[in-house]
Amino acid sequence: MTGRLKTFTLGGIHPEENKLSANAPIEVLPLPKQAIIPMGQNLGAPSKPIVNRGDEVKVGQLIAEAGGFISANIHSPVSGKVLKIDNVPDASGYKRTGIVINVEGDEWDESIDRSDDIRENIELDGKEIIERIKEKGLVGMGGATFPTYVKLMPPPGKTADYLLINGVECEPYLTSDHRLMLEKGKEILIGTKILMKALNVEKAIIGIENNKPDAINHMTELAKAYEGIEVQALKVQYPQGGEKQLIKAVLNREVPSGKLPIEVGCVVQNVGTAFAVYEAVQKNKPLIERVVTVTGKAVKKPSNFMVRIGTPVQELIDAAEGLPESTGKVINGGPMMGKALASLEVPVVKGSSGILLMPESESHRKPENSCIRCSKCTYVCPMGLEPFLLSKAAKVGRFDIAEKELVMDCIECGSCQYTCPASIPLLDYLRLGKTMVGAIIRNRKK
Amino acid sequence: MNMLTVSGSPHIHGDESTKKVMYGVVYAMVPAMLVSVYYFGLDALRVLLLATAAALFFEWLIQKYLIKGPITITDGSALVTGILLAFNVPSNLPSWMIIIGALVAIGMAKMSFGGLGKNIFNPALVARVFLLISFPVQMTSWPKPHAIINGLTDAITGPTPLGIVKEGLDAGKTMSEIKPELPTYMQDLIGQMGGSMGEVSAIALILGGIYMLARKIITWHIPVSMLLTVVVFSGILWGVDPEHYADPVFHLLTGGMLLGAIFMATDMVTSPMTHGGQLVFGFGVGLLTILIRIWGAYPEGVSFAILLMNAIVPLINKGFKPRRFGVKPGVEIKTS
Ligand code: SF4
Ligand code: SF4
Numbered sequence: 001m002t003g004r005l006k007t008f009t010l011g012g013i014h015p016e017e018n019k020l021s022a023n024a025p026i027e028v029l030p031l032p033k034q035a036i037i038p039m040g041q042n043l044g045a046p047s048k049p050i051v052n053r054g055d056e057v058k059v060g061q062l063i064a065e066a067g068g069f070i071s072a073n074i075h076s077p078v079s080g081k082v083l084k085i086d087n088v089p090d091a092s093g094y095k096r097t098g099i100v101i102n103v104e105g106d107e108w109d110e111s112i113d114r115s116d117d118i119r120e121n122i123e124l125d126g127k128e129i130i131e132r133i134k135e136k137g138l139v140g141m142g143g144a145t146f147p148t149y150v151k152l153m154p155p156p157g158k159t160a161d162y163l164l165i166n167g168v169e170c171e172p173y174l175t176s177d178h179r180l181m182l183e184k185g186k187e188i189l190i191g192t193k194i195l196m197k198a199l200n201v202e203k204a205i206i207g208i209e210n211n212k213p214d215a216i217n218h219m220t221e222l223a224k225a226y227e228g229i230e231v232q233a234l235k236v237q238y239p240q241g242g243e244k245q246l247i248k249a250v251l252n253r254e255v256p257s258g259k260l261p262i263e264v265g266c267v268v269q270n271v272g273t274a275f276a277v278y279e280a281v282q283k284n285k286p287l288i289e290r291v292v293t294v295t296g297k298a299v300k301k302p303s304n305f306m307v308r309i310g311t312p313v314q315e316l317i318d319a320a321e322g323l324p325e326s327t328g329k330v331i332n333g334g335p336m337m338g339k340a341l342a343s344l345e346v347p348v349v350k351g352s353s354g355i356l357l358m359p360e361s362e363s364h365r366k367p368e369n370s371c372i373r374c375s376k377c378t379y380v381c382p383m384g385l386e387p388f389l390l391s392k393a394a395k396v397g398r399f400d401i402a403e404k405e406l407v408m409d410c411i412e413c414g415s416c417q418y419t420c421p422a423s424i425p426l427l428d429y430l431r432l433g434k435t436m437v438g439a440i441i442r443n444r445k446k
Numbered sequence: 447m448n449m450l451t452v453s454g455s456p457h458i459h460g461d462e463s464t465k466k467v468m469y470g471v472v473y474a475m476v477p478a479m480l481v482s483v484y485y486f487g488l489d490a491l492r493v494l495l496l497a498t499a500a501a502l503f504f505e506w507l508i509q510k511y512l513i514k515g516p517i518t519i520t521d522g523s524a525l526v527t528g529i530l531l532a533f534n535v536p537s538n539l540p541s542w543m544i545i546i547g548a549l550v551a552i553g554m555a556k557m558s559f560g561g562l563g564k565n566i567f568n569p570a571l572v573a574r575v576f577l578l579i580s581f582p583v584q585m586t587s588w589p590k591p592h593a594i595i596n597g598l599t600d601a602i603t604g605p606t607p608l609g610i611v612k613e614g615l616d617a618g619k620t621m622s623e624i625k626p627e628l629p630t631y632m633q634d635l636i637g638q639m640g641g642s643m644g645e646v647s648a649i650a651l652i653l654g655g656i657y658m659l660a661r662k663i664i665t666w667h668i669p670v671s672m673l674l675t676v677v678v679f680s681g682i683l684w685g686v687d688p689e690h691y692a693d694p695v696f697h698l699l700t701g702g703m704l705l706g707a708i709f710m711a712t713d714m715v716t717s718p719m720t721h722g723g724q725l726v727f728g729f730g731v732g733l734l735t736i737l738i739r740i741w742g743a744y745p746e747g748v749s750f751a752i753l754l755m756n757a758i759v760p761l762i763n764k765g766f767k768p769r770r771f772g773v774k775p776g777v778e779i780k781t782s
Contacts, residue, residue: 010771015458093452172458244771257772329451340452362458363451369464369521370563374714376462376662384770386719406770414456421462422563428454 005210007235008245011382013415014237015336017211021175021295021302026183028306029319031103035078035310036347037063038090038098042139043146044070049099055082060109060286063099066134072147072350073137075286077308080104091332091349093342101310112285118186119282122194129198129281136280137287137350141272142166142177142241143333145351148273152198154262161265163204164250165192165274167219168234168241170209171334174354176291177271179304181208181215184275185222191274192229194281199267204229206271207250209236238336239413243268245382257409272353292316292348296357298324307348314344316355328363331356336414366423377416377426383409387416391426394433399440402433408441410434464562467714468522470663474654475529475709481647486537486589490643493537493544498528500548508557523562527551530570533644533705534749535577538589543581547573567756568713571749578749588641606641607634607700611692612745620689634699645705648698655708664712667724668731672707673698675732683740697736706731706748716756723759723766730755 040046045068057063057076064074080103088098108114124132134149154160165188169177181188192204206223208216210233220231232250239245244255246268253264261268269277272290279285288309295302300321307316313330317323323344331338332352377387385406393401410430417426482490505524509517531547555572559565578585588606605613607628614624635648645651658664676697683691697703702710711717711731718727731751738747 010769013460015460248771254772257770259772327450329453329457331457333455335458336456338455338457340450340454340457342450342452356457358457360451365453366459366463369518370561372464372467372523372563372714373719374467375719378719378768381768382771384768384773386768388719405767406773409771412455418456418458418460419462421464421467423459423463425454427456431454 005233005235006249007237008240008248008382010248010384011380011415012237012239012245013380013418015172015418017236018172018295018297019175019178019211020173020297020299021293021304022178022212024175024179024301024303026179026291026304026306027319029308029311029316031078031106031308032311032315033103034083034312035076035080035101035103035308036088036098036312036345037074037077037101037310038088038096038347038349039064039067039074040090040092040096041074041145041309041349041351042070042072043144044068046097047071047074049085049097051082051085051099053082053084056080057082057101058107058109060112060288062286066147070147070150072139073135073286075137075288076101077288077310078103079107089343089346091339091341091346091352113283114285118190120190122190122197122281124281126198126200129194132281133198133277136285138273138276138280139287139350140270141276141290141350141353142270143337143351143353148269148277151267151269152195154199154267158262159265160199160201160262160267161203162251162267163192163196163199163201164246164266164268165204165206165271166241166243166246166268167206167208167212167215167271168246169212170236170238170241171336171338171353172238173295173356174293174334175295176293176304176353178212178215180275180291181212181219181271185218187278188219188271188274189222189226189229190282191276191278193226194277195267195269195274196228201267202228205250206231207234207240207246208232209234209240211236239382239411239415242382242411242413244411257406287350290348290350290352292352293354294320294357295354296324296327296359298326298359299357300324309349310347312344313341313346313348313355316348317344317357324357324359326359326361327357328360329358331358336418337412365425368424369422371422371424374421376419376421380415380419382413382415383411385410387420387426387430388424390433391424391429394429394436399433399436403437403440407433407437464521464523467663468526470658470661471526471709472522472529474657474663475526475533475644477650477653478533478644478647478705479529481650482533482537482643485646486643489537489589490532492541493535493539493643494529494532496541496544497532497535497548498525500545501525501528501531501552504549504552505557508553509561513557513561518562521562524552527556527569530568530644530709531573533709534570534574534642534702536585536588537643538587539577539584543577543584546580547577550576563715565715566759567753568710568716571710571753571756574749575753578744606745607696608739608745611696612739615690621692622689628696631695631699641701644709645702648704651704651708655704658708658712664708664714665721665724667721668712668717668728669707671725671728672711672732672735673703675729676703676736679733679736683736691740697739701739701746702748703735706735706752710748711752711755716759718759718762718766720763720766720768723762726762726766727755727759730758
């Protein structure tokens with residue numbers, strides 16, 4: 001173990017960890033019969049399809065282009081024929097444009113190196129790396145899905161001195177990053193090196209919570225061969241995987257309110273992203289598959305699968321030996337920040353880290369009571385906000401108060417709502433507040 | 447397959463509930479309840495049962511027939527108010543006065559503000575002060591707690607230690623002349639002094655406080671800041687003139703000081719939301735208590751002090767914000 005345990009200092013909670021699938025090695029999931037590829041997989045603008053109905057596509061072929069600066073290319077995760085370009089269900093619950101491909105065989109684009117050989121030597125220079133990462137459609141794999149290349153291009157006048165690799169996985173239940181570190185540690189480290197080269201930084205730190213001692217030991221051991229990369233063990237505390245919390249925990253730097261990590265010289269990337277960077281740069285492989293945890297207390301075989309993007313959630317659940325009778329809620333992501341799905345036809349996308357099946361008995365909110373002004377929400381808020389006040393302001397439409405009291409700093413971690421003894425749906429109101437205040441700010445700038 | 451439930455995150459909830467918090471306060475009051483029954487006998491039991499039953503009844507009555515809303519008498523908050531009310535009166539208070547007290551606490555101080563969480567003043571304290579002003583004689587004739595130990599059922603009444611000191615000083619006596627009339631500190635600690643039911647045993651109250659701290663129902667900020675202020679302020683006066691001012695330990699152990707610091711000033715509904723605000727609140731309560739005890743008309747000052755500070759909690763909440771992440775203290779937050 002490396003050094004003493006660090007953590008962030010403001011707020012935080014410790015929900016039951018429930019890492020049921022931590023010992024399940026990553027299994028390659030069989031190809032789906034049909035792949036559904038939504039165009040809005042990343043934060044920012046949706047991508048634009050460049051194929052037509054009836055086109056034959058190969059694995060790795062570009063099928064949609066970035067729809068703006070903050071957007072990402074999409075490559076076909078399967079080979080076969082484009083069945084339609086139409087509205088498809090996605091995790092948001094709405095139907096949005098997507099490409100549906102009927103899978104035929106598994107024919108890959110020839111430029112992709114599919115061997116298992118580890119390629120250590122980084123041939124591309126910084127600029128080429130960023131270009132490659134952009135071309136291969138990489139986005140943050142931790143859930144935020146921010147286009148990776150954008151983070152590698154600090155705005156003029158700003159430089160980074162640290163790259164932080166997020167191996168925290170603070171969400172209960174999820175284990176995809178944990179397994180990836182155990183099974184693809186070397187690739188993650190090379191990916192980290194590549195990112196360091198692109199950013200022109202000397203130092204990188206991989207932050208891992210202490211509930212994954214095997215991953216900490218493994219990565220520490222491997223990192224010895226890579227100059228400038230260190231592993232930092234962290235005390236288990238949610239939401240340590242939040243960028244600002246991770247930076248505070250590891251480097252004791254505080255990103256100013258309303259600013260990005262680059263303000264304090266940091267860039268944060270997830271371990272899954274570092275792995276994808278390795279594959280994109282060393283193997284020329286676009287982001288077409290990822291590790292997804294399928295888990296839940298009633299799930300017969302909690303698993304970690306390597307899944308092609310576009311595979312319907314139903315197929316992942318089948319592979320984990322079926323939907324338990326008791327299931328009342330299916331969550332795309334973890335229990336704190338994930339999204340509840342309305343249908344199992346929804347496909348896995350670039351940002352899907354897990355599928356969590358909650359039993360009916362845990363699927364419903366407790367009845368809401370009056371706020372007893374206990375302040376517990378304030379004590380646990382990692383951003384130092386007053387959720388009781390912000391939610392009330394949003395509820396009664398006082399968005400001026402919500403803005404003044406920094407609602408835009410809320411990272412939607414849900415700690416306040418998790419803790420509230422009165423079971424008030426604080427985050428529902430906070431989201432409303434953020435949406436409205438966001439619109440007000442945009443209008444003001446016009 | 448069942449229909450899938452769709453709701454916003456988070457999808458899990460910690461195991462705290464309003465009920466658990468409120469019953470946590472009730473458990474914390476068990477030692478003091480036991481002590482009061484031990485010293486004051488069946489009379490104490492009568493007051494406790496009557497006060498809680500009346501508090502629950504009035505809450506039910508008002509919710510059912512006046513507000514016509516949901517009935518929440520099982521959430522434990524009315525129970526807490528009832529017990530606190532019992533703690534704040536002498537054990538020989540006539541039953542009908544207790545019932546009036548409960549009506550004032552629940553009806554006037556809690557429900558008329560909109561019920562749980564919306565009241566500004568601590569309901570039990572409002573009732574105590576109401577009773578004190580309306581029935582000053584009955585509210586200040588304190589049965590002596592050792593009566594029961596001597597096997598006497600008919601309680602002997604006598605003044606509280608604070609009353610003895612106040613009267614003595616007003617009559618021109620010095621502290622060393624008054625001292626022999628007072629109970630020893632040991633007696634104060636275990637509960638052998640005159641006073642209202644819940645304030646007689648410091649040890650029982652402290653036990654309850656430790657339990658609430660451990661359960662994270664309260665934080666240390668209010669009790670510590672309040673008691674520290676009392677010790678410092680009364681200590682200065684005592685240091686200057688020990689013949690005319692009681693010593694800090696006396697102030698700490700007598701009257702409603704510990705009951706107030708542990709159970710009344712910490713009432714989450716009526717105290718500030720941030721630790722900084724709580725420190726200021728505790729300081730204010732401590733300062734006002736000593737001011738009233740020494741220069742006021744009443745020998746006791748905790749209730750008034752807490753109610754006065756309750757009134758400015760909204761202001762304190764405006765002035766004391768939590769430490770914001772990424773905002774330097776003292777720097778004005780500009781909204782873009
Ligand atoms: S959801 Fe927002 S307000 Fe609530 S604890 Fe997290 S950051 Fe604070
Ligand atoms: S945790 Fe809930 S009950 Fe307590 S102050 Fe916050 S909103 Fe109110």
